[in-house]
Amino acid sequence: MNFDLKLEELAKKIKSLKKKPKLILVQVPEGLKERVFEISGFLENELGTTFLAEHGRKGRKLGTTGSPLGTTMPFSQGSNEALSSQARQSVLRNKPKVVVSAEPCFGACDLALKDAEMLKADLIVHFGHFDFGVKSKIPVIYWPLSIEFDSARLVEKIALACAEQGWKSIGLGTTIQYLQEAKKLEKTLQKKSIKATCFQVLGCNYKAAKKLEAKAEGFFYIGSGLFHALGMQFALEKKVLVLHPETLELKELGAEKEKFERQRIAQISLARQAQSFAILVSTKPGQFNITNALEAKKLLEENGKKAVIFTAGQLMPEHFTGLKIDAFVNTACPRIAVDDSSLFGKPVISFEELKAAFGNRQPWSF
């Protein structure tokens, strides 16, 4: 997808920071990875110029000691990091440098804090998402990106659907990339006497939608894919219609919702029969929840099950190859239970689903 990265604006924002960054850690969503050379090159160039103008070119030129064949073999680990802070200073003195986080990033819950701390980065630029609330001692610039689409094309479609449903007041949920353009719909729909309120939908948090429920008669989810739409529908009593911003396809979630519920019940049912459980804890700062994991372990053991808690940054099915695991309990990003379930090859249920399946007070019944 062709995003406008607004790099000049970003460089300007970085230049306006009180403390000029020397080492910047850049994080991009997967769809933007192919543009990291452009991002890195542009920022280093833009910032380097200002930086030099302000500080002059004081650094000594680093010598490069070539080596004979023997020691160039790729076995040696190179110089000791701790000893070479002088070299680091020397390289960074003249020109700020960009480092890119190579690990897949699916949200601002996944802020690369630990990498930034290790690098002693003095700025994180996180592309593609808004602040998720992860606390960071290192300054962070969140740089959400918009996909361009023509919201005007959606107006008639929404107005017609509202007429059919008898809605005069609606909520318009959408993901971050569409949010900016979708906000224009509030005004254009008002001309058609529809009171629309636009809000961002996250895959793990539907508070914005719930907050609106008392006022809105119905909801639209503007986007592709069903994950967020289903999340909205399960969070809300009121109906959610899904509108694709490009194809303009409009659909109800009734059948999808039922199918999804059947799938979840099947997963939970299988998990109830499982003997050995892996409880998944992500070390991504906005997903980390060892407390739920410990409670899950306790609950499982009280029910005579075996359970081991596993941590990883990105929790991947291949981490569990060869282990005798009958079911997974996910305490991290909800997409692991929903989207990756088939990849794990075993039922993956959430902590809440586990409590429903094994809890004493309100046992799951079906």
Place this chain on the structure above:
Amino acid sequence: MNFDLKLEELAKKIKSLKKKPKLILVQVPEGLKERVFEISGFLENELGTTFLAEHGRKGRKLGTTGSPLGTTMPFSQGSNEALSSQARQSVLRNKPKVVVSAEPCFGACDLALKDAEMLKADLIVHFGHFDFGVKSKIPVIYWPLSIEFDSARLVEKIALACAEQGWKSIGLGTTIQYLQEAKKLEKTLQKKSIKATCFQVLGCNYKAAKKLEAKAEGFFYIGSGLFHALGMQFALEKKVLVLHPETLELKELGAEKEKFERQRIAQISLARQAQSFAILVSTKPGQFNITNALEAKKLLEENGKKAVIFTAGQLMPEHFTGLKIDAFVNTACPRIAVDDSSLFGKPVISFEELKAAFGNRQPWSF
């Protein structure tokens, strides 16, 4: 492979710690992952008993609030970690808990420090490797494991080879799993008037071998695989023979060494022609080297190349899918350049090789 985990001995060692751990992070090499349920279960059981005897069962029983269908859907992220330290305390009060790091671990350079800090673990048990020198505020028990093999079977083979080579004093390098048994060879070979000194070989550090070079007339590498043997051979002037501890196959490295050199020269040659480079930095604590990466970037840019520095815990080829990268410069584990080169689909050279290829003083020539 069937390792004796010596779990009783380990539990005893943990019990002897002054500060009794409540949350233990366990790290195992890939070959041991299938046994983490056994490890976790045994340790929790053993330590729980002592723990209870010492502290009594004071904790309140945690309530489990089951939830109706709506809120059990796997979209919600569960309780806020920060708010639930009381729940954490309650779960951990009665019985120490084990958490297992799910990410692949290939050495003690890869100590799961950051995960342990995040978990507020009070002990790391690292199976399969000796201390690599990674500094940790959290106590670490390194728990190397031995593969059982019969070193007596190797004596004749080594003695014969020594006679052929005219060696009376030798170095015996081997990896951690074989070290304990291999040490017995020092005594048994002495009876055959061969002075043998056994030492551990790491894939990124051949100091132990080098230290011995003045005294030894020749070397053996006891193990399977060629990576460590080649590393030894490149580090040493003296000949290294490879002896497989199971099959007893004995071979010289001449042909392998030449083949390896040709491969490296080909990689370096291709890298010299590359335009855009990805410089790899691992955030594994014993592999992290941003200084070398910054110097590599500087050197490449001085040579008119484009270069972006990338960080990740485990540096994987799939992190770079879709990026226009002509060559990789590896500053992390040397095995990435040697073993994973083909997976990256492009030349992967080490920092030292880069300096030889592009450095001014002693340019690489072939």
